[in-house]
Amino acid sequence: MDEKKEKIMQAALQVFSFEGYHKAKISKIAEIAGIGAGTVYLYFKNKEAILEELFINSWSRIDEKLVKLDEIKNMTPEQKIREIIGEIIEMVAQNSDLARLILSEYSFWSAGPSTKVNDYVGSVMERTTKIISKGIECGEFNKSLNAKDATVFLVGGIWHLMAAKTIDFTNVDVLSMTKEIEHLAVNGLK
Amino acid sequence: MDEKKEKIMQAALQVFSFEGYHKAKISKIAEIAGIGAGTVYLYFKNKEAILEELFINSWSRIDEKLVKLDEIKNMTPEQKIREIIGEIIEMVAQNSDLARLILSEYSFWSAGPSTKVNDYVGSVMERTTKIISKGIECGEFNKSLNAKDATVFLVGGIWHLMAAKTIDFTNVDVLSMTKEIEHLAVNGLK
DNA sequence: TTGCGTTATGAACGGTGATTCACTATTCAA
DNA sequence: TTGAATAGTGAATCACCGTTCATAACGCAA
Numbered sequence: 001m002d003e004k005k006e007k008i009m010q011a012a013l014q015v016f017s018f019e020g021y022h023k024a025k026i027s028k029i030a031e032i033a034g035i036g037a038g039t040v041y042l043y044f045k046n047k048e049a050i051l052e053e054l055f056i057n058s059w060s061r062i063d064e065k066l067v068k069l070d071e072i073k074n075m076t077p078e079q080k081i082r083e084i085i086g087e088i089i090e091m092v093a094q095n096s097d098l099a100r101l102i103l104s105e106y107s108f109w110s111a112g113p114s115t116k117v118n119d120y121v122g123s124v125m126e127r128t129t130k131i132i133s134k135g136i137e138c139g140e141f142n143k144s145l146n147a148k149d150a151t152v153f154l155v156g157g158i159w160h161l162m163a164a165k166t167i168d169f170t171n172v173d174v175l176s177m178t179k180e181i182e183h184l185a186v187n188g189l190k
Numbered sequence: 191m192d193e194k195k196e197k198i199m200q201a202a203l204q205v206f207s208f209e210g211y212h213k214a215k216i217s218k219i220a221e222i223a224g225i226g227a228g229t230v231y232l233y234f235k236n237k238e239a240i241l242e243e244l245f246i247n248s249w250s251r252i253d254e255k256l257v258k259l260d261e262i263k264n265m266t267p268e269q270k271i272r273e274i275i276g277e278i279i280e281m282v283a284q285n286s287d288l289a290r291l292i293l294s295e296y297s298f299w300s301a302g303p304s305t306k307v308n309d310y311v312g313s314v315m316e317r318t319t320k321i322i323s324k325g326i327e328c329g330e331f332n333k334s335l336n337a338k339d340a341t342v343f344l345v346g347g348i349w350h351l352m353a354a355k356t357i358d359f360t361n362v363d364v365l366s367m368t369k370e371i372e373h374l375a376v377n378g379l380k
Numbered sequence: 381t382t383g384c385g386t387t388a389t390g391a392a393c394g395g396t397g398a399t400t401c402a403c404t405a406t407t408c409a410a
Numbered sequence: 411t412t413g414a415a416t417a418g419t420g421a422a423t424c425a426c427c428g429t430t431c432a433t434a435a436c437g438c439a440a
Binding site for chain 4: 025026027037038040041046047
C-alpha cells in the first residue's frame, strides 16, 4: 500500500519536527502511524531514508515552481522573486511542520549525507541565483550585489521567519506576511 | 584548573563543528584536549552542558555588544543596525568553527532544552527589535514593517549567509561581505 | 475450506558511546 | 617525608534505540 507509506511519512514529519531527527524514535513514529515498528522497514531502508524523502518532497516542489518560472518570458526578475516568495510561504503555511524540520535539520542539507537532497537544494539555489543575476544585469537590482550571496541571504531570511512563525503558534495572516517579506527582500535587492 | 576547562571547550568546539554534535564522541574531545575521557566529567555535567556553555559564550558576546549600543544616544537606528551586522560578521570571521556549530545545531536554540541559551537568544532578538522599532517610529525605516518579523528575517539571512560562507571554505573578503549584507539588510528595511 | 504469497508484527538482538567508578597520580601542608 | 585531599584515568558498565527476524495474520484463487 502506498497509503501506508504516506502515513509513515506523515507521522515521521510530525515526530521529527517536534523532537528533532536525532531524538525521534522509530517506535513513536510507528505508533502514531498506527503500525508496528518493523513495518516501517518494509517501506523505508532506514530512518535516514524517511528524512531524505521528506526533504526531497519539499525541495522538489519549489524546484518545479522555479522551472515553470524560467519558462515564462514576459516577467521581470522582480516579479519572479515575488512569485517564489509567495510559493515558499504558501508551502510553509500549508505545512508548518515541514518548515520547522527543514530548518532544524539544516545540517543535513548543507553537509548532508544525501546527494539527492543536495542536488535539489543546489538546483533551487542556482535557479534563484540566475533570476537575481538577470535582475542585476538589466538594472532592476543593485549592480554592486553578488547574486549568489543575495540568494543565500534571501532564502535564509525567509526560512527563519517562517520557522519562527511556526514555532510560536501565533495565527499568521499569510497574505500580509507575504507582502512584508516581499518588501524586505525586494528592497534589499534594489 | 580553569585552564583545563578551557581546553575541553576548545576541543569540543573543534569536534562538534567538524562532526556535528550528535556524531561527536566524548572520547575524541578528551583525546584532543589531551586528557582522559573521565576527566571531562569533572568539568561538565554531561555532553550537552559543553554545548550549552559554548552557545552561551557566543550569544552573550553579541548581547553585550547590543547593550553597549543601547547606551549610545547619538546614533541613528540605521547606524546601529550596521554596527550589529559588523559585529556578527567579525565574530564569524574570527571563529568560523563556532558559526558552523551554531548553525548546524540550530535546533538547540529554536526548540532547545536549555533555558539559559534561549534567554540569551531572546535577549538578542528583543534588543534588535527595539532598535528597528525606533527606526520605524522616527521614519527612517518603512512604516508598514513589523519590527519583530524584520528582526527574524535579518538575523536569519545573515546567519545563513555566514554559514554558507564558512561551509565552503571560500576565502571571504570580510569587508566587502559586510558592505553587501548591510546593503541587503538596510535597504530591505527602508 | 485450504494453502500459498504477501504483509504486518513486536520481542529480542547488537552496536554504540555516554557515563561511572575503582583505582592511580599528584599536590602540598604539616 | 608523609599521608590525606584533590585531580585524573580509562576500562567496564549500562541505557538506549535502530534494525532484524521468527512468527502471525491476512487476502485470495483454486
